[in-house]
Amino acid sequence: MDLTSLRQLIQTHPLIDNHAHNLLEQNAAASEDDYPLKSIVSEAHGRALDNALTTLPLIRATNQLSELYGTLCSNWTDVEKAHAHWVQSDYQGLVRRSLEGTHTLLLDDLLTDDDVEPYSWHDQFTGAATKRIVRIEAVAASLLVELMDYERKPDETVWGLFRARFLAALDSAMDDPAVVGFKSVVCYRTGLDVDPYSADEEALTASLHRTLDSGTKRSGYRVEDKALNDWLVQQTLKAITFKKRAGIVKPLQFHTGLGDNDINLVRANPAYLQPLIDQYQDADIILLHSAYPYTREAGYLASVYPNVYLDLGEVFPMVSRDGQEKLLRESLEIAPLDRLLWSTDGHFHPETFWLANCQFRQALEKVLVEYVQCGDMNVEQAKTAAIGILFENSNKIYNLNASVNETKFGFYDPPSVMRITQTQKATTDPLDALLQKYPDLKYIWMQWIDYTATTRVRIFPIAEFKRIAPKAKTDRYLLGGMLDVAGRHRSARGFNDRATIMTFWRSERNEVMDGCPRTTLENIVQKLRAEHRVEVLCGFEIEVVFLRPQTDETGMTTNYAPATRNHSWSQMTSDTRIMVPILEEINEMLASMGINLQQFHAESAPGQFEFILPPATPLAAVDALYAARQVVTNIAEKHSLRATFHPRPIASGAGSAAHTHISINKPEREDAFLAGILNHYPAIAAFTLSQDASYERVRSGIWAGSEWVAWGFQNREAPVRKIGAGYWEFKSVDGVANTYLAVAALLAGGYIGLNTGAKLTVEECTVDASSLSASERAELGIRTPLPKTLTESLEALEEDVVLWDLMGPKLVRNYIAVKRAESECLRAVPEAKRRLWLLERY
Structure with a gap:
């Protein structure tokens, strides 16, 4: 079992980051007051953000960022100093290091901050051009500001003008090749219990006026009235459905789960979206941020609705290592592998991208390797899953038509790994392949090295080995080929009519034993x-x-x-x-x-x-x-x-x-x-x-x-x-x-x-x-x-x-x-x- 190639693929395969945000301009990145660095590991704000200093995510980030910066960081003060040094001396170098291995960024680029770089600025650091995700609530808010400067005709209503302009903006975004999808933050505003059906004109007009009354042209308008927010989502899904029939595929992303104190955590559960999903089954829907802590609910929706996908982002690096691995396992419980997408939710500081990608690769490697070792997957299946999550699933759903061979990285060619026919599977059974190559093989020498460096051996006639091999689980190398059998051993080499297999130490129940030299x-x-x-x-x-x-x-x-x-x-x-x-x-x-x-x-x-x-x-x-x-x-x-x-x-x-x-x-x-x-x-x-x-x-x-x-x-x-x-x-x-x-x-x-x-x-x-x-x-x-x-x-x-x-x-x-x-x-x-x-x- 070639776990080395699996690990290498997971650690080096280019990424499509299906949801992120713009990075700060250099001067803004140096402002700790406006953009505190602690926010890279916590959604908290104000005094609550100080609590992040004692969380495992921040402590882990402190240790890991030493590698990014190339200098030892013993505490968070060291991190802030190293960050400031990089921002001042080589900000673009820091960004380049942080985005290493990223093929494409899909940016929700309508954050309200004026201190961010435009989405196209990020192209210089990635393997392909950056694409846009249009946030529908931000579009609505900007239209309301415009309406305040517009002199209405006697027969025009505010609602009528807003409705027409919002639908026109949707249509324009649908036809814009730089836009590959949409996003809703209705979860923050009124919750995910979105009504599948629109309110009447009178209710929507009242909702719009309440929204206008809540702000001013100078301060802006926060769209957070339920009738209006639900309508924005409904119209976007209708437009997506209509355009999909014409061959234009652009999904709608929903913020779900993890957020700051502005969110109603109960109504952040994606299960609330089920009636809406059911109503718009021709519109592709992506549940962002692993829906943490509602990952299982999101995985369930992805398993029973053909139009639902689960994004695995944001919890990296905002949750501890154990939490990340648990979440990844929960997402894999029943969700189809081709419905899982990767994103960083990177924003403002380059470190958010670096930490997210680093930690996700670590978790994905550990989980998939364990599944292979347990026999739940073989190596090729695990590689296919990894390539899908890291690259191909997003490539498909966003219609990017990207190829790894076209990137500036050129690590792997996913189609060559993923195209495995049934015939190939049937003829590449490792034990069968071994016996076909060495038909005279008669004995398997099961070996281990003890503390005295003595080679201990048990010899199995090949017939007995063939009998017991399917009952166990393992990974190994055998005579240069793969032997996907026998749970206590890995690597095997041949000599004449014998093959020797170096073993791990396992109990009778195939549990890892303390003190195994190979382990x-x-x-x-x-x-x-x-x-x-x-x-x-x-x-x-x-x-x-x-x-x-x-x-x-x-x-x-x-x-x-x-x-x-x-x-x-x-x-x-x-x-x-x-x-x-x-x-x-x-x-x-x-x-x-x-x-x-x-x-x-x-x-x-x-x-x-x-x-x-x-x-x-x-x-x-x-x-x-x-x-x-x-x-x-x-x-x-x-x-x-x-x-x-x-x-x-x-x-x-x-x-x-x-x-x-x-x-x-x-x-x-x-x-x-x-x-x-x-x-x-x-x-x-x-x-x-x-x-x-x-x-x-x-x-x-x-x-x-x-x-x-x-x-x-x-x-x-x-x-x-x-x-x-x-x-x-x-x-x-x-x-x-x-x-x-x-x-x-x-x-x-x-x-x-x-x-x-x-x-x-x-x-x-x-x-x-x-x-x-x-x-x-x-x-x-x-x-x-x-x-x-x-x-x-x-x-x-x-x-x-x-x-x-x-x-x-x-x-x-x-x-x-x-x-x-x-x-x-x-x-x-x-x-x-x-x-x-x-x-x-x-």
Whole structure:
């Protein structure tokens, strides 16, 4: 199950924002008195708006806006300062960052404020021209002002003039190509209990005069008398119905649910609209703002009326994360997927757009991924749903005729993803496709990696696996193809007539178990994505030593010797050339499994070679690492060799590692990410250097990272080698670690650094830090030695409560207990026997 592509699509697919408002002019955006920034997370006004400072939406926004601004915001005062700086120094840059990924904006551009930019001004920041949504109450109010300047003829009435002009304005908007829809705020004015039938002329005339009496030409007129407000809605729906018959489709949006204290919350329930919806079933109606807190009522209407759509906007970012996810799930309970639309309700400040889009993508990803994991959807169905909500549903209902390929973003082509025929569905069942491709497949090896980095396995004959697979739910990769079966595993690789599947730890009821290494890694990756929009790629270097067994007279293996002796780094000697056919066989087997090596070469120690794996997302990268190691080991056995990943199998030679490459997509935040890792490095080492034997590499002068917590650009004698912007190699990882936990711990350190805005106080080191004096190290901020024993790193982990909490208290507690017990058992064994045992085990 390719959840990675689903997540990527949700996070990057261009958006059609089906309901938003104009942004402020630069000078107005800097006015905190007139346009307080707190309003981006609350509909409250006046003193009530101050209460927003203690709400989860504002606290969450404070943390997330650090990314938008590129500076740490610890509190709301920091946010206001950063906002003011951007507005003054690069307002258009702030807008551009905030609207990144937006294909089209549909703007309700008739707000009463004079300080906003015109709708066409926004075009420079989006993939296509901005379109207008006409607010009918605003049109009515402007017509009333005009009427006060008009000298009526004796036979003309105010009502007659107003009626004619409003209908003419509707007709003009219907024919305007820049207008794609209409909006009513009757919810604010008199409530959603709109009468489907018009009052008589006398009642409407009286209603109009009451409206005129409530204002003046100078102050303007607020249209809030029920008879008149209902009439405006009725006439708009009649015009929409009439024009639709002529092929002109322009829906009417209704504000529903969430609003300020000017709204009657009870009458904001869209259920009140049912008689009106029923009366005008040929007019398309959009219920805005998720109808919060009446989302289920809105979803119900969308499920039983063919002309009703539900917009999912405004609650992002004005509701907490839990509320947003709950609301999204409620909207999906019965509402058709092609009736759900996305909008930001962005207005005035650019941050409203950025926060809404960021948080909605996070919620949509979490909900759809969970549905796929539970088996409610497959990946392609989830992709179709996401593309529909983000883009295609609005594209269709507003008749935009937009194509992603025509945008300046060009991420995906929705039709190619969405056009899935029944024939394609029938022939792409993952298990069937696997068996068609590999008809000789006989066994499935279900594998997991425990805390001792031992690969545990249960072997299923293919007939039994086929029997149990449909009963479970999962996502996975199998031999480069998709296996949409079996709920406890993900990634699978093949070898001859076998396929190996790496599993999650699940209970008998298929519930997530605390302490699962793969789940731990995935959770941290998700936290980086959801909270910091940081995407991670990982890659590994497999360093392996090929050994020849030495036996006694009984045939018992007593020791191992290097398979080659005339051996040199990146050189092919007469000795190492003998290994070339084996190396090529390994490469070809991996390529057949979809693991395409970037290169392979001789390493420094006798019998030592290195295979460089391609980068991938963290979980997929570690899965590929274990699959590749199994191929290396199996092919070595085929040639009567032992392939070992022991940290230092030859005491006098160079060590072997699993150098881990990590890159992030936010290089501007690399200092905080790296600082977090360095600050927690001694505790992280408990996962990356997880055996007593691992510390045979914590020495200077052997290209293993030396003995101090330090980093340097292309410095091979530092535990962290910087390769490029936001890209590092971590040398303190070896082949006896549980690599899922090792990578999880490194990323956890980076996450902590981002969360705390950690400062990188360790300066670049260009030499082996062990060769420096204490004062020279201090000048570079190098003060922390690497642990020299497993005991030291486990003690550091025990004391690191922040890392402990992030990795999971139960996991860390159990891990420490297991590693201490394992160490005690191994230390009780004589050194020679212990080394032999480790060589045969790892």
